[in-house]
Amino acid sequence: xxxxxxxxxxxxxxxxxxxxxxxxxxxxxxxxxxxDVPQEALENAARELGIDWEAIELSRNILLLDTGSQxxxxxxxxxxxxxxxxxxxxxxxxxxxxxxxIILTHGHGDHIGGLTDAEGRLxxxxxxxxxxxxxxxxxxxxxxxxxxxxxxxxxxxxLLPIQDRISLIESETDIQPxxxxxxxxxxxxxxxxxxxxxxxERLLHIVDAAHHPxxxxxxxxxxxxxxxxxxxxxxxxxxxxxAARENLPVMTYHFxxxxxxxxxxxxxxxxxxxSTP
Numbered sequence: 001x002x003x004x005x006x007x008x009x010x011x012x013x014x015x016x017x018x019x020x021x022x023x024x025x026x027x028x029x030x031x032x033x034x035x036d037v038p039q040e041a042l043e044n045a046a047r048e049l050g051i052d053w054e055a056i057e058l059s060r061n062i063l064l065l066d067t068g069s070q071x072x073x074x075x076x077x078x079x080x081x082x083x084x085x086x087x088x089x090x091x092x093x094x095x096x097x098x099x100x101x102i103i104l105t106h107g108h109g110d111h112i113g114g115l116t117d118a119e120g121r122l123x124x125x126x127x128x129x130x131x132x133x134x135x136x137x138x139x140x141x142x143x144x145x146x147x148x149x150x151x152x153x154x155x156x157x158x159l160l161p162i163q164d165r166i167s168l169i170e171s172e173t174d175i176q177p178x179x180x181x182x183x184x185x186x187x188x189x190x191x192x193x194x195x196x197x198x199x200x201e202r203l204l205h206i207v208d209a210a211h212h213p214x215x216x217x218x219x220x221x222x223x224x225x226x227x228x229x230x231x232x233x234x235x236x237x238x239x240x241x242x243a244a245r246e247n248l249p250v251m252t253y254h255f256x257x258x259x260x261x262x263x264x265x266x267x268x269x270x271x272x273x274x275s276t277p
Contacts, residue, residue, distance in 0.1 A: 003088045006258035011199025013178065014066040017251075017258035018088045020077035020114070025056035025212075033211070033223045045214050049271060056212070060110055061259035063205060063251060064089075065196065067178060070100045073124070074194065074205065075253070079113030079158075086114065086123060099124045103175060104131040105207040105253075106188040107139040107155070108225075115158045122161050130175050132183070133168035135190025184209050184239065186232025187225075193239060205251040206239045213255055213272035216240055216263055244270055 004019040030042050030053055046053055062085055063074040071094070077085040089096060102124055104112060117123055136159075143155040167175075169192075174180050184193040187208045194205040209232070215221050219237045222229035243250050244263040252259040261274040 003084050003091060004257050005088060005092055006260075008260070009201070010065075010196055010203050011178075011201040012068060013196065013198040015203075016064040016066075016092060016094075017260070018062045018064065018085055018092070019257045020060035020062050020085045020088075020110075021082050022057050022059035022257065025053060025058050027053035029058075030212075034221055035224055036229075037218075037221050041218075045218060049214060049217060051214060057256040058211070058254055059257045059259060061251070061253055061255070061257055064092075064094065065179070067176070067198070070176060071098050072101045072103065072176070072179065073099050073127070074103045075105055075111040075207075076102060076114035076123075078110045079115070080118055083114050096124050097126055099127045101176065102127045102129050103179070103181075103192075103194065104129060104135075105194070106135055106191040107131075107142075107159070108188065108208070109154065111253075112158045113154070116161060120157050120161065127165070129162045129166045130181070131166060131168060132181070132190030132192050133170045134185075135188055135192075136166065136168055138189045182239075184235045186222075186228045186230075186235045188227050191235075202246075202248055203251055204239065204243050204248040206236075206243075207253045209236050209239050210252060211254045213274070216272040217269050240270060249275070 006017040008015050031039055060077060062077055065072040077083040115123060139155055139159055143152050145152050169181055172182055178196060178198045180195040182193040182195055184191050193207055193209060196203045210216060211223050215236060219240060220233050222232050226232040240263055250261055250263060261272055263270050264273045
């Protein structure tokens with residue numbers, strides 16, 4: 001198994017990005033993912049931005065932070081089957097028992113699927129968990145649905161075991177010193193972004209506010225899995241404009257590994273400039 005990791009610093013915080021998995025993209029995949037974007041627009045964007053649709057990687061980039069006093073995991077990955085996080089952590093010298101906090105940015109399967117093992121036991125038995133309250137409430141409603149019983153069972157298996165350990169937030173706030181939760185709704189009802197700051201250095205983690213580098217330029221592109229597309233567009237523009245205005249390093253969950261870069265200006269366009277691992 002080829003597990004990719006990337007280490008870097010945010011001030012005094014030691015950061016590790018782990019690729020939980022990924023797959024190559026393609027023009028056909030983009031058409032399915034962005035059904036409201038005409039194929040001609042996709043092709044024009046590829047030429048304009050130098051994108052090879054047949055070589056783009058849809059990654060799952062998971063951030064682990066060692067703050068000096070806490071071990072903080074941002075999302076838990078895909079889990080059973082396709083996920084690599086549970087193998088990657090021990091390989092990086094990190095025991096799941098030492099994870100103190102898990103921030104669940106939203107409730108999609110590739111973010112919560114790695115909370116439990118095949119028997120439904122918590123993989124991070126000593127952690128506290130953090131989620132936006134509207135997201136938690138919405139996911140528990142889905143857990144009772146009858147239209148898709150398999151998905152409802154998946155939610156129950158992963159979220160019910162943490163219900164006595166979850167801290168729910170309702171507004172922009174510090175989860176702990178140096179890690180601030182930002183409201184970023186649209187992709188899901190309670191999707192959150194994070195502003196991480198230590199020693200005068202900052203990182204804006206926009207998570208799933210954008211799924212593809214082209215969305216930095218074309219902020220009106222919303223994939224089919226944005227629950228509230230219009231709100232997602234507003235959130236995406238707000239985060240991208242802030243990153244450009246404040247010259248913030250940015251992390252993303254699904255951009256090519258390790259998902260790190262900056263928003264830069266090319267003429268009149270904002271574009272994604274990936275950082276070299």
